Amino acid sequence: MTISVLDRNRAADAAHDLGDLHDAAAQVDDELLPCRTNNAELWFAETPADVEHAKSLCQGCPVQAMCLDGALERREPWGVWGGELFLQGVVIPRKRPRGRPRKNQNEVAA
Template identity: 60%
Template structure:
């Protein structure tokens, strides 16, 4: 069985325990950075987090929150930036968040390399 299909089979058994099933699914595909951070936080204790993230990477999901990570244009981003020109301190923080994201994805999925947005 493909990793992409595994969470679907298990999620039927777990039912309402999954945050993405319990709350509004639109939250995981929101445009507002604050809403995406909320969805990302809800994924923290999900029993299918690793499988969800691995499946999203395998399927090359274009956007949304999957396995506690934010996808934008098919790549994992440390945070969704608001519209407009970024501030200098935001650029420095993004570099730190990018390193943390790489480490977190490697820990959850066991993959050493993943495609991160620039």
């Protein structure tokens, strides 16, 4: 019972935070929001290069700080938010390429 009340309050807070971001974004010209002027799929890209590109585009966004704060509070499961890559609710430094890791990290691909 206590847990369900906490979860409901947390969900309401998250919705509020996302609403704040949408309100702030609505005050800004769409052309200033990189995730609205570029292909939104880039913010959920598969390749590390595309993810890094999305992160770099966020750097010029006028609502970047609010976007990042909200994503941290909501523990976003996936995607680039506020210039950072999220995975399972936490910021990770970079996306790993697909495939198994090399046995020797100093090994150079042929």
